[in-house]
Amino acid sequence: MDLSAINPAVLMATVMVAATPILLAALGELVVEKAGVLNLGVEGMMILGAICGFAVAVETGSPVMGFLGGALGGAALSLIFALLTQYLLANQVATGLALTLFGLGFSALIGQGYVGIKPPEWVRLDLGAVSRSPVVGTILLRHDPMVYTGLGFVVAIWAVLKFSRVGLILRAVGENHDAAHALGYKVIRIRILAILFGGAMAGLGGAYLSLMRVPLWTEGMTAGAGWIALALVVFASWRPGRVLLGAYLFGGITVLQLNLQASGVRIPVEYLSMSPYLITILVLVVMSSGRGRAALNAPASLGRNFHATH
Amino acid sequence: MVAVVLTMVAGGLMFAALGKDPVAAIRTIFWDPLFHPQFAAYSRPQLLVKAGPLILIAIGLSLGFRAGIWNIGAEGQYILGAICGAGVALAFYPAGGWHIFPLMVLAGALGGWAWAMIPAVLRIKFRTNEILVSLLLVYVAQSLLAAMAVGRMRNPEGGGFPGSRNLAQYPPAANGELIAGTGIHLGVLAAVVAVIAAHVLMQRHILGFNISLAGQAPRAARFAGVSPNRLVLVCLGVSGALAGLAGMFEVSGPSGRLTIDFAHGYGFTAIIVAFLGRLNPIGILLAGLLMALTYIGGELAQFMLQIPRAAIQAFQGMLLFFLLALDLMSNYRVRWLRREVS
Numbered sequence: 001m002d003l004s005a006i007n008p009a010v011l012m013a014t015v016m017v018a019a020t021p022i023l024l025a026a027l028g029e030l031v032v033e034k035a036g037v038l039n040l041g042v043e044g045m046m047i048l049g050a051i052c053g054f055a056v057a058v059e060t061g062s063p064v065m066g067f068l069g070g071a072l073g074g075a076a077l078s079l080i081f082a083l084l085t086q087y088l089l090a091n092q093v094a095t096g097l098a099l100t101l102f103g104l105g106f107s108a109l110i111g112q113g114y115v116g117i118k119p120p121e122w123v124r125l126d127l128g129a130v131s132r133s134p135v136v137g138t139i140l141l142r143h144d145p146m147v148y149t150g151l152g153f154v155v156a157i158w159a160v161l162k163f164s165r166v167g168l169i170l171r172a173v174g175e176n177h178d179a180a181h182a183l184g185y186k187v188i189r190i191r192i193l194a195i196l197f198g199g200a201m202a203g204l205g206g207a208y209l210s211l212m213r214v215p216l217w218t219e220g221m222t223a224g225a226g227w228i229a230l231a232l233v234v235f236a237s238w239r240p241g242r243v244l245l246g247a248y249l250f251g252g253i254t255v256l257q258l259n260l261q262a263s264g265v266r267i268p269v270e271y272l273s274m275s276p277y278l279i280t281i282l283v284l285v286v287m288s289s290g291r292g293r294a295a296l297n298a299p300a301s302l303g304r305n306f307h308a309t310h
Numbered sequence: 311m312v313a314v315v316l317t318m319v320a321g322g323l324m325f326a327a328l329g330k331d332p333v334a335a336i337r338t339i340f341w342d343p344l345f346h347p348q349f350a351a352y353s354r355p356q357l358l359v360k361a362g363p364l365i366l367i368a369i370g371l372s373l374g375f376r377a378g379i380w381n382i383g384a385e386g387q388y389i390l391g392a393i394c395g396a397g398v399a400l401a402f403y404p405a406g407g408w409h410i411f412p413l414m415v416l417a418g419a420l421g422g423w424a425w426a427m428i429p430a431v432l433r434i435k436f437r438t439n440e441i442l443v444s445l446l447l448v449y450v451a452q453s454l455l456a457a458m459a460v461g462r463m464r465n466p467e468g469g470g471f472p473g474s475r476n477l478a479q480y481p482p483a484a485n486g487e488l489i490a491g492t493g494i495h496l497g498v499l500a501a502v503v504a505v506i507a508a509h510v511l512m513q514r515h516i517l518g519f520n521i522s523l524a525g526q527a528p529r530a531a532r533f534a535g536v537s538p539n540r541l542v543l544v545c546l547g548v549s550g551a552l553a554g555l556a557g558m559f560e561v562s563g564p565s566g567r568l569t570i571d572f573a574h575g576y577g578f579t580a581i582i583v584a585f586l587g588r589l590n591p592i593g594i595l596l597a598g599l600l601m602a603l604t605y606i607g608g609e610l611a612q613f614m615l616q617i618p619r620a621a622i623q624a625f626q627g628m629l630l631f632f633l634l635a636l637d638l639m640s641n642y643r644v645r646w647l648r649r650e651v652s
Contacts, residue, residue: 040441080631090634093380093441097581098634102627108620219620224449231442270457277446281432284443289436 011255016143017213019251020150021046021205025229026236026243027153028201033233034161035194036174036301040096041081043226044103045199046206049074051107053207054217057119066119067146067207074203075196077103082195086188089305100226108219115218119211146208151244153201158240170194174299177306187306202226224277231280235287238298246283253279338611340603355494359564360605362498363388363556365598367580369504370549372589373511377521378528379545383429383444384553385577386451387422391554392561393458394421396568414558422554423547425451430546434539440546448577459570497559501598504552508591521545553577575623579605582630601626 025042032039052073057066081099084090161167170190172180177187209225210217228250236242257272367384374381381387395418402410429443512518524531524541532538556576561568583601587593608622 084631084635088635088637090637094585094630095634097382098627098630101578101582101630102624105620105623105625105627109618109624112618112620224446227442227445231446234439234442268457268461270453270460274450274453277449281438281443281446285432285436285438288438 011259013143014255015248015251016147017251018255019247020147021208021213022225022229022232022250023150023244023247024153024205024208025202025226026232026247027150027157027240028198028205029229029233030236030238030240030243031157031161031170031201032194032198033302034174034238034299035170035191036177036299036304036306037085037191037195038092038096038302039078039081039099039195039198040093040230041077041099041103041226042198042202042229043222043224044100045074045077045202046103046209046226046229047107047220047222048077048103049203049206050210050221051111051114051206051217052203054114054119054210055110057207057211058114058117061120063120063211066211067204070203070207070211071200072203074201074206075199078195078199078202081199082192085305086192086195092305104220111217111219117217119215144212146204146212154240154244161240171299174301177301177304181306191306202229205229228276228280231284235283237287249283250276250280338607338614340607356606357599357602358494358498359602361598361602362495362501363560363576364580364583364601365501365595366497366504366556366559367549367553367577368583368587368594368598369501369508369591370552371580372584372587372591372594373508373521374545374549375525375584376512376589377524377541377545379542380441381426381429381444381546381549382441382581383426383446383448383451383577384549384580385573385575386444386448387425387550387553388557388560388577389448389451389455389573390425391418391422391557392568392572393455393557394418394554395558396561399562411562414562415555418554418558419551420554422557423551425554426546426550427543430543433542440542444546452573455568455572456570459568459572495559495563497556497563500555500559502595505591505595512591517544553580574605579626582626585630585633 025046029039029042049070053066053070056069057063060066077099081095084095085092161171169180169185172183173185173187173190180190181187205225206222209221214221232243232246232250235246253276257275260267261269261272367388371381371384395414398414398417399410402413425447426444428447429438429440432438432443433440512522520531520534520536521541523534524536524538528538557573560576561572565572579601583594583597586597586600587595604622604626608619608625611622612619
């Protein structure tokens with residue numbers, strides 16, 4: 001076992017890359033849940049985003065188009081969820097599960113022709129000598145644009161939810177849809193827009209997995225990242241800043257266990273690869289038990305369908 | 311039934327988009343496994359082999375779904391049941407004796423039960439969301455399965471390949487066909503027993519009534535003295551034990567060996583089966599058979615028409631969409647009204 005081979009600066013940089021997909025998906029789901037909708041289909045939207053993004057990037061040769069395609073793919077799948085739960089009043093839990101099952105199957109179907117292909121490369125930030133400095137440069141200044149976009153989304157979503165009128169309306173719909181309806185807001189329309197945004201973000205996260213993080217397409221490649229993103233929203237008690245913290249924590253665990261595998265620790269690989277899931281469960285337990293504080297922050301109308309009777 | 315027809319139409323469109331003849335594809339999936347002169351002899355017994363575990367798991371899940379308790383980690387409980395069952399068998403190898411198989415059944419049920427108790431206890435003690443925990447445990451179970459297949463339970467005479475000894479060739483542990491050529495093994499019988507037991511439970515027993523009560527009117531249930539915690543334990547426990555049993559019957563029978571890719575996603579498909587059967591035991595029996603048909607038909611279509619395996623998975627997901635969408639029609643009465651000024 002040789003831990004000295006692990007360079008802490010490089011490690012930190014990989015953590016930021018590893019955290020980006022779950023960060024994007026969790027931010028999208030946060031907005032959806034703030035609007036009072038529980039979409040359990042994040043895993044399905046992510047994997048569909050992964051293959052749509054990958055296919056578009058390979059066909060056009062442009063990663064930017066790829067990310068757009070991924071976002072569109074995720075949003076398209078979430079549109080099915082929106083129609084089923086908002087207009088046809090289907091159960092949100094069951095519909096979310098259906099989304100995941102369908103997404104996994106459908107993505108494998110689309111992805112058949114794309115196994116073993118390399119996606120196009122994307123530019124990295126280069127500020128000359130500053131980017132090449134050993135510590136700060138390696139950790140912060142040599143990433144692809146999506147890493148910074150993810151950080152931008154954290155700030156933007158935080159600001160919109162906290163300070164803007166749009167954020168206030170969104171939260172009102174999520175906390176008490178009857179009151180929001182009485183005030184004249186279009187509950188269903190606002191929720192559908194939130195769901196579409198969540199789908200697009202999950203799609204972006206998925207596309208980041210297949211285009212940047214791995215970068216390859218394999219069936220079922222999200223491997224539970226969508227579910228971890230869902231857990232992250234609970235962990236963060238519905239606050240964007242904490243989502244960032246949580247994403248880096250989980251990214252860190254993933255990277256650390258991969259590094260331990262590579263450095264030949266005497267724990268079998270299978271047990272190491274369990275660790276992100278086990279730690280997610282552990283964190284969920286701690287967060288939900290702490291005098292019920294996480295539960296208190298949950299939007300009050302979360303998971304309840306709205307139907308205007310008059 | 312309308313959902314099934316709609317899925318067939320949408321599935322046909324999907325196959326047409328893949329450049330296959332839609333009518334032939336649908337016929338290969340739904341008709342040929344039962345009535346094709348050449349393949350039916352092989353497919354018909356397979357139908358029961360595949361339907362057995364699906365029905366067994368779905369029956370357990372339906373209890374929880376009715377009470378609003380979402381166990382979606384049946385796949386993990388299924389794997390744990392298989393690991394525990396196979397573990398008992400391998401521990402006794404190569405001894406003989408009648409007691410081995412009953413012990414395996416017990417171990418399989420206990421393994422699935424214990425795995426389901428993790429989300430149950432966490433939900434009761436810490437109010438942790440059982441949906442997320444049970445699902446995340448699936449990934450843990452899959453890693454554990456891989457660890458067992460390449461480590462502890464690897465066949466010492468297997469030439470270093472991952473996978474356990476073949477239990478089907480170890481008579482005291484084998485779960486063979488009861489009537490040759492029908493595909494009926496003990497797991498299929500267990501599924502039938504579970505259907506009957508669940509039907510009696512839901513129709514005639516106070517526990518069944520409490521389960522539906524808690525699902526439809528949680529507040530009323532609390533006033534009536536139904537303990538929500540007890541329901542969580544019972545529903546997750548029963549579904550876990552049944553999923554564990556299904557896994558154990560699978561590893562000792564049709565599959566025979568514990569391998570890395572041993573689980574076929576039965577735990578997830580069973581969720582569709584439970585909804586397709588409208589959470590009703592008899593309905594689940596029929597839905598399980600229909601779902602098993604799509605599995606076998608899918609294999610046949612893969613072989614005959616080169617339709618990819620994943621298409622069947624997408625097809626099953628689509629079925630669930632149509633089902634949920636059409637629930638509106640059965641749960642509510644739709645009245646078309648002119649928008650009026652209020």
